[in-house]
Amino acid sequence: MAEGPLVHHYANRLRRVLKGKEVRVEFGIRKLKQFEPSLEGLRVQDVEAHGKQFRIHFPDNRVLLVHLMMWGSWRIYRNGEGWDKPPERARLIFRTPTHDVVAFSTPIVRLLTKSELKEDPKWGNLGPDPLRHDFSVKEFFRLLETQATREIGEVLLDQQVISGIGNILRVEILFQSRIHPRRLVGSLSENEKHEMLRWIFRFTKTWMKRMEKKADWISIYRKSGKTCSRCGTLIEFSRQAGRITYACPSCQCLS
Ligand SMILES: [Zn+2]
Numbered sequence: 406m407a408e409g410p411l412v413h414h415y416a417n418r419l420r421r422v423l424k425g426k427e428v429r430v431e432f433g434i435r436k437l438k439q440f441e442p443s444l445e446g447l448r449v450q451d452v453e454a455h456g457k458q459f460r461i462h463f464p465d466n467r468v469l470l471v472h473l474m475m476w477g478s479w480r481i482y483r484n485g486e487g488w489d490k491p492p493e494r495a496r497l498i499f500r501t502p503t504h505d506v507v508a509f510s511t512p513i514v515r516l517l518t519k520s521e522l523k524e525d526p527k528w529g530n531l532g533p534d535p536l537r538h539d540f541s542v543k544e545f546f547r548l549l550e551t552q553a554t555r556e557i558g559e560v561l562l563d564q565q566v567i568s569g570i571g572n573i574l575r576v577e578i579l580f581q582s583r584i585h586p587r588r589l590v591g592s593l594s595e596n597e598k599h600e601m602l603r604w605i606f607r608f609t610k611t612w613m614k615r616m617e618k619k620a621d622w623i624s625i626y627r628k629s630g631k632t633c634s635r636c637g638t639l640i641e642f643s644r645q646a647g648r649i650t651y652a653c654p655s656c657q658c659l660s
Pocket residue numbers: 633634635636637638653654655656657
């Protein structure tokens with residue numbers, strides 16, 4: 406699963422190749438093929454990441470929304486360079502005078518107007534993204550307050566409360582904040598919420614900076630059966646919001 410930092414990293418690379426370029430767009434999705442002529446010769450206005458979504462903007466007010474989910478990936482090829490993935494898995498191709506930019510195996514590709522995207526209940530209503538300049542602390546805390554009776558480990562994965570956090574980030578953020586993932590949001594103190602936010606910023610930025618390097622900031626993700634580096638207690642794991650979550654039962658506060 407691509408979490409926010411990886412999505413921002415790829416969006417930056419795509420922006421360098423696509424922004425301001427006249428593109429030919431090809432879809433590997435039958436129902437989108439009919440829209441190819443309407444995009445012919447348009448220049449890409451911008452490429453942005455919001456949470457786990459890629460949004461590629463066109464000057465006619467339309468947006469291509471791409472979500473990689475578990476299986477998708479982007480590749481950028483120079484003209485004439487052979488593709489390292491089967492062409493039949495290409496779901497979306499941008500051809501520029503110098504590059505082919507290809508989204509392979511992405512389950513979600515949507516072509517929407519800006520207002521359609523904004524009003525879309527599934528894709529439009531994203532919570533603030535800690536890697537974006539428009540992140541609002543106030544808005545994040547306001548949204549958290551509306552989730553008082555849910556567990557924090559579940560809420561951190563809710564893209565409509567905060568976007569871009571996936572399983573690795575939620576586990577590590579809660580471990581460093583010493584908050585047990587089963588805690589109800591309404592039970593968190595102001596200090597705990599601020600501490601959590603501090604680690605949200607820290608880990609999303611660290612991951613972006615160390616994209617190509619070893620993930621040495623990971624302390625307990627997938628470390629069940631090992632002991633907590635802080636207190637020596639055995640790390641526990643359980644299912645939460647459909648994913649495996651990890652926690653130290655001793656130093657991550659349960660109440
Ligand atoms: Zn511990």
